[in-house]
Amino acid sequence: MRKTLVKSGIAAVLCASLVTAAGCSSSGNTPKDADSKGNAGSESGSKTKIEYFQMKPEAVDVVNDLIKKFEAENPGIVVEQNNVPNPESVWTMRVSTDDAPAAFTHYPHNSVFQKMAKEGRVVDLTGDPLMANVQPAIADLSKIDGKNYLVPVGLATLGVYYNVDIFEEHGLKPPATFDELIQLSEKLKSAGVTPFSFHDKDWNGIRQEVVFKMGQNLPNIEQFLDDVMNGKAHITDNPDFKPFAESLLELRKYGQKDNLGTSNDDAMRNFANGKSAMWFSGIWSIKEIQSSNPNINVAMFPFPTKDAADLKTQVSVDTAIGIPTNGKDQEATRKFIEFMTQKDSVETYLQVGGYPSGIKDVTTGRPEISQLTQLITDGKVYPTIERLWPPGTNGDVGKATQEMLATGDVDKYLKNLDTIFFNKFNE
Template sequence: MKKYLAIAVVLVLMGTLFAGCAGGANNSAGDGTKQEEGQKGSGKKKELTVFHFKVNIDKEFQELLNVYNEQHPDVNVRQEVIGGSTDWRALLKTRFAGGEGPDIFVVEGLSQLETWKNQVVDLSGEPWAEKAFETAKAGAMLDGKLLAMPYNIEGYGLVYNKDIFKQLNIEPPKTLSELREAARTLKEAGYIPFATGFGEWWVIGIHLMNVAFAHQPDQDAFLQGLNDGSAHFADNPVFQQFKDLFDTIIEYGDPNPLTNDYNTQVSLFATGKAAMMQQGNWMEPQVFEINPDMNMGLLPIPINDDAEAMDKLHVGVPFNWVINKDSKNIDEAKQFLNWLVTDETAQSYMTEKFLFIPAYNHIEADNLKGLSQDVMNYSKAGKTLPWVFPKWPEGVDNQFSSAMQGYVGKQNSYEEMLKQIQSSWDELKK
């Protein structure tokens, strides 16, 4: 009971973090397109396809599907994993347009849920619904209906190599000035301060851009202002501060920021060539696969020198399962989703194999460590910033990415970048 209360306190402290938004995203991982077929169906087996973007857990998730398929001989569940630099959302729409919509798929938050609301099943009465934290369910509800199943909680910031910092006597930076000084020291010592991975659209266009949105004094008011024309990127004080952070990462980043993808970014960090990278707790499995002894931690991403205001991680719900209303096996799909959060083996995979922070009050989370524990600690302390990107107009993050990559490549100025993202927002806003 103690562990459950602790997790409940976390989500209460996160307060309005999830109000009106879910995770995102983007939290995606991996590179390219990958499809795991699992066991081939035979006889009268019912086939279920699960579509998601978490390439970083594709092997572990396939193991879990194998367990499920063995326990349920009349059903064969297979996964289709599309993530990394591939736009999984566009490909998902292509699947549906071609009449090949998966039985179960993922949405990141309310903007996507709004897009798919007429295509998904109402899950309000499912057994797991009473066990999910209310704040986690906030980004899965529309019109009073629970249309998606929240799966986990994630956080991101600057992942750093504790051993390198200790070797160079660098204290974890709490302000932008301290971050620049740490980067200078790292560079002089022969390390790459930041592994960037800006070739990955979601790294730069979602998670990095979210920093400027999350530090707005009132995120919802800013979004409303962008939508009604009373707010603009060009004259926003936070976006002017954001330039200093962006320039710091570019100046002290790796020499190939626009060609390095997620895998390259993680590899540079895991092999000790780079001392920091902008990522979250979802990438722990890949790092430990390369370097089982990696000693790493998670730092906030500062945009100014207000140490107290900057000492916050970006935390959200990235993973919301939905069921295709046109599936021929809706009951089986519901059974599978319920199994994911109630079966003991499935729960152990969630926390021990996937290294996920569960969004449910009945799943033990005592084994959290490393980055996931950092996310939990910051959440307990109420030091969190929201994932605002699930509230953005759908598709604008891709255009943000292009404009920001243009700035990194010196194809446009920062002022021109802001004009481009303003134009994109105005074009796509509802």
């Protein structure tokens, strides 16, 4: 049953958590006055003290700067930031043992978080004033069974990096349709330029591509896969799956010769150093590209659809803030979350990675990703479809696709996908 699958996943996470959490109290970001469990306690002298458990190590410095500003504006409240290794596992253990931090970041697409929210362990923020400044489309895709449990702040998406100089040298511009993408790839290949770098050695990278493109291109894919996982349909019943698989193979005609021997890091370096004109990846890779080659003239375009009018991009919430149901000092916590999700704070926070914003009217996002940012602003987005899959399913999909890219056997691939998904919720 679906419930059994999720419970077994939670059990595995909690086992890992018990080991990981032992190191929490030694973290430099643990509250100074914490007890043996890492709790800060609700007050320090006459001041209310709250813990902010945030999961991104690269954001520690900017969060500390924001905390200083908040405390200056709210002298009666002290905020202690806590950032630890394996934060998702630690969060799960702490919430499960009634040791939840006052405020925390998490991901609405995360299956463990979804289970905790449905169990009532997280405050339901649907219609809450804390959600008032969230972009409507982002609020919708963040819902769990129709409810919001986190305030989305920063967003992530994927697209096609392209070398602007190579495109201009060959008189090319970003394509509006998939057919145009194939046409420009043909032109580059004919001119002796490798159109794409692929990182097919890493099944996880392949998984990201497949999940993105399924959600973008297969009509009613969430409902169809739900039917398959409930034993009501087979992958092979859907006529859209075969051309979808064939399109994955078709694009590989325009990659390097050793795509299955190329890792994500190698593909990034190949692209950064001009060995290919394009690379499909997430917006999180741009800093690595520019670090590898500070002189590269790079930008991104959305992965094109068959019909330009259907263009949209997958969005996952990269930073979102929530409150545990039994959290202490919720009035002070809400003041802090209001501060962290106001326009100026979000702009400051997102400057670190240049990510698009889930909050309205925020000027952020690197200029290199402006086309993707515009799609998000226009609400042309969809959530990652793997958020609805049982734990481990996405990995199986990545590995099966990797096998298909190696063999070229589309029919076997569809049968493998059916084996992965069929009746999954009833096992």
